[in-house]
Amino acid sequence: MTIDAALLRYYRAIAEAYPPLGADADAQTVRKRFSDIAKAYARERGSDVIAEDIEIPLEGRTLAARVYKAKAARGPLPLIVYFHGGGWVIGDLDTHDGLVEQLAQDSQCAVVSVDYRLAPEYPFPAPCDDALDALIWLAEHRSRLGFATDRLAVGGDSAGAHLAVVAARGANERVAGLVGLQLLLYPALRRQFESPSCIANANGPGLTNDEMKWYWTQFLSGDAPHEHDVRAFPLSEPYERTPAPAIVVAAGYDPLYDDAIELKRFLEANRGRVEMIDARDMTHGFARIHTQSDAALGWLRRLGERAGELTRAAR
Numbered sequence: 100m101t102i103d104a105a106l107l108r109y110y111r112a113i114a115e116a117y118p119p120l121g122a123d124a125d126a127q128t129v130r131k132r133f134s135d136i137a138k139a140y141a142r143e144r145g146s147d148v149i150a151e152d153i154e155i156p157l158e159g160r161t162l163a164a165r166v167y168k169a170k171a172a173r174g175p176l177p178l179i180v181y182f183h184g185g186g187w188v189i190g191d192l193d194t195h196d197g198l199v200e201q202l203a204q205d206s207q208c209a210v211v212s213v214d215y216r217l218a219p220e221y222p223f224p225a226p227c228d229d230a231l232d233a234l235i236w237l238a239e240h241r242s243r244l245g246f247a248t249d250r251l252a253v254g255g256d257s258a259g260a261h262l263a264v265v266a267a268r269g270a271n272e273r274v275a276g277l278v279g280l281q282l283l284l285y286p287a288l289r290r291q292f293e294s295p296s297c298i299a300n301a302n303g304p305g306l307t308n309d310e311m312k313w314y315w316t317q318f319l320s321g322d323a324p325h326e327h328d329v330r331a332f333p334l335s336e337p338y339e340r341t342p343a344p345a346i347v348v349a350a351g352y353d354p355l356y357d358d359a360i361e362l363k364r365f366l367e368a369n370r371g372r373v374e375m376i377d378a379r380d381m382t383h384g385f386a387r388i389h390t391q392s393d394a395a396l397g398w399l400r401r402l403g404e405r406a407g408e409l410t411r412a413a414r
Contacts, residue, residue: 268333
């Protein structure tokens, strides 16, 4: 199996149009480049999904969020709370708009994308606190917002998957069974760079080892967490309660491929149920750029449809 040809064409076009940044580029510069590329390759939102911007009022801060609902869906919809990727440093509601729109369409669930605070301006534990607090707030206000009150899922890609794991665990420790499903796309979970997948895919495309080191440095640039703090390192301690069932998506050509495999093993060792989607011809971040590859779209649709089946299932 080789990398999907359409993805390779996309990466070649990006390399020609957007020269790589220097090693001394700051977070704002990296964010702008990421946003510019996302805008350049974004498609107009389709007519099948309605999106509405809302605000989530939390203690001491207000987070922006966006609600997506498929027009064809009927009745109070199950809710998926989603956290975008970007190494805890870059990304926002707009850079991941197309991904979340597609997820809402294929799952036939309501999806709320949350714009959490970013490092290094807001390093650990701020993104983790935002994820958990936003999830709890949305769960508590499901009825007022028109969502079903008995089915709740949480998801994310890359660093967003890290936040989803942290938020699901924290929420279910407060209220057993509150989160019924986790959707975890190529998660960033371990601050290590010498696994076989890190070595084999150290230079990308999609993500490099050096980029991942930089993201971890920005994320942990505040007070250093304890090595067993599960908010920073979700695989460092066993679960007190059985983890929510999970769909874990791995990309074959990704430095973080082994993180996804290790997460599957960890959840299963803690009595969790896991379904694995092993996207062997994909790179890190493929779901966000699914408009550039039919194969990437196929993998994303597989996730969305299965997520919908499990989230809508009777509890």
